[in-house]
Amino acid sequence: xxxxxxxxYNINQLVINQNLAGLQSVRWRRKxxxxxxxxxxxxRVPERHVLPYEEKIEWQRLNNNYRTQVNSIRxxxxxxxxxxxxxxxxxxxxxxxEAEFQRCFAxxxxxxxxxAKSRILRVEEExxxxxxxxxxxxxxxxxxxxxxxxxxxEKVKIEKENAETFITRETIDRAIEIALANPIDFNFSIDxxxxxxxxxxxxxx
Numbered sequence: 510x511x512x513x514x515x516x517x518y519n520i521n522q523l524v525i526n527q528n529l530a531g532l533q534s535v536r537w538r539r540k541x542x543x544x545x546x547x548x549x550x551x552x553r554v555p556e557r558h559v560l561p562y563e564e565k566i567e568w569q570r571l572n573n574n575y576r577t578q579v580n581s582i583r584x585x586x587x588x589x590x591x592x593x594x595x596x597x598x599x600x601x602x603x604x605x606x607e608a609e610f611q612r613c614f615a616x617x618x619x620x621x622x623x624x625a626k627s628r629i630l631r632v633e634e635e636x637x638x639x640x641x642x643x644x645x646x647x648x649x650x651x652x653x654x655x656x657x658x659x660x661x662x663e664k665v666k667i668e669k670e671n672a673e674t675f676i677t678r679e680t681i682d683r684a685i686e687i688a689l690a691n692p693i694d695f696n697f698s699i700d701x702x703x704x705x706x707x708x709x710x711x712x713x714x
């Protein structure tokens with residue numbers, strides 16, 4: 510919140526008068542003033558401090574002197590700035606304005622060229638980094654595809670080897686005969702080591 514010590518009668522004067530020397534920043538240390546009264550303080554009647562008459566008169570005198578001095582300094586500074594503006598406007602000619610514009614324009618062009626050079630260097634560095642990243646990603650993708658291709662070839666090789674044991678229409682009769690001749694019993698137990706108990710007993714015999 511900003512508090513202006515100078516009297517302002519309308520909003521236009523407030524907008525025009527942007528004197529920072531007359532503004533004070535107010536920070537609310539505790540509760541802001543727009544919040545309602547706390548329930549514990551609703552019915553509290555604050556004690557009214559009464560100043561002695563002599564002290565009150567002295568406070569008023571000091572405040573009046575302070576406001577008068579501050580307003581005088583502010584008005585002096587405002588008048589000084591206005592006088593300097595008038596003197597500068599009277600001394601400045603169209604030729605001076607054109608020369609100042611050309612100087613500023615040349616300085617702006619110089620800055621633009623320096624920024625353009627730095628931008629070109631930065632873009633080249635970014636493009637080089639991007640190119641290196643793309644090449645690295647392509648190399649990694651190529652290696653990954655080679656690994657996947659090797660894995661696929663190994664799986665295909667294993668499946669080709671296992672294809673010889675597949676049961677087809679031509680070998681189904683022979684497979685049935687082998688299954689009937691070699692019955693397999695899956696009803697067996699295992700020991701704590703995970704081995705079949707019947708296999709262990711056969712080895713002991």
